[in-house]
Amino acid sequence: MTCFETIQAYAFRSLGFGENLLPRTDFNLCQQFTLIGSGLIWNVYFGVLALSLGFFLATALALAKASPRARFRKPAEWFIFVFRGSPLFIQFFLAYSALVMLPRGGVEIFGLHIATSWLTSAWAGAAFVLFLNTSAYAAEIFYGALQSIPKGDLEAAEAYGLSGWSKFRRIQWPTMLRLAWPAYTNEAIFLFHATTLVFFSGFPAFQQRGDALYYANYFADKTFNPFVPYPIVAFYFILLTFTLIGLFGLVNRRLNRHLPSNTRSKIRLRPQLIR
């Protein structure tokens, strides 16, 4: 098999297309690069889905936590505490064992038949857990940023007659994002790192369709040689990290565009936020 044929056979193996059998003998670099890269599709899927949905829940949670009313504040505080205070690994196991307890055939609600079996598969169940998890971490970041909006900005907004929704939309939200963005970039990077846990935490890899680390682990188990597959995963993740820093850097530039260049906040990668 030439390398081109390998790519044709395995490039979308993680989604169930192409060759059904994974390579069993004569492993070569091309196969490992292709399959592990194919698994990376799942990491990107989980990361992008959880981040893009989590952004909105995180904003809502941060506002609720900053609210003076206890009936909004308390639930938000508890949500953030539970998801930030416990290991993601346990959250995955907990979610999986809760989801398998749902009745197999589906549930009847008001005569409506709802299937439940799809919830136990990784693409739905694990994505849901990651969504809640990243919402909690990002909400804490946004809450911190919301608290450090300069008092003068808010007073100036009120002096201009802005209040309620328009004050939030024009002053608080953009400033919150600008202040939170470097930390949020970190959160995004470590969320992508956390997606590697999915197939090691109860969620089964249906028909051996797994993520990058799942295939790397497969190769390491088969060849007894950890020195090839794991560096390949590392290589892919470093690329992913740089891509993320680039993309988030563009947003950061836009958020800071009204400021003089020496006061702009720069994105610095700090391993401060992992699960």
Place this chain on the structure above:
Amino acid sequence: MFSFCADPKSLEGFSWLVCYLTSAKHVDFYWSFLTVLVLLAVTAPSALAFGFGGAMAARSPIAPLRWFGKTYTAMVRGVPDIVFFLFFVIALDQGIEWMKHQVVCPDWKEPIRQGLEFRVCPEAKVPSGSSAQIWHQLYGFALAVFTFAIVFGAFAANVLYGAMNAVPRAQLETAESYGMSQGQVFRRILVPQMWTYALPGLSNLWMILIKATPLLFLLGVKDIVYWARELGSAKTQAYAYPHPDWRLWYFIVLLIVYLCMTRGSEIILSRLTRRLSHGQATAAGEAMRRAAQ
């Protein structure tokens, strides 16, 4: 454990539950919490030591040492930590066996990597094939601890490197002008002052370490996650205590245990931060000075 537990099938209600929760396997489960605590107690200081070494190496004037230190501090930034966990456990195991092989059987002719196998001479197996099960478990645990120390050492090196750079330059220059040598400046001025800058990062790291302990399960150690899965899975009538799938309840217990651990550490660490900020030239220290006036 109790005498009335002799025939579990005849029990009901509360006494069934008492007997169930004190069965031999559950006692193993409770002991596995100790495994986690031992891991934390051993890993935290050794990771700190690794981190200190890494940060010192990254500041070193000798170029190769500096490169090593910089690589070590940078390695956890772009790559998921779990990749390192899975990698180091096998790599360390094979590395140790390879070194022992070089010493024990120097005239072994066959190559060690034969196709898909890693084969050292039988005498070089670690721990040796004839040793008791407990030694295999201890060896596995030691490898896991060492792996944790390497990975968390890299995180700690990041924090300590940042903290060393955060100590005001003027302090070091003053010390130099008093005629202290580089080593004296490092020991007497830099290290005592850096802790207050390092503490927020280190307390964060401690939380991360607590939350990383369930990963022991992936490294093949029989830890709390292993026992929770084992005990919680559905048991048929063939077992002494048959029950349906109870994994959910076991994981809820684990979740609560972890929440208590992180919450408790948070409270203790915030007290420690207050103590260390006392009299420091930082915003927190200044606020305390103002409040005391």
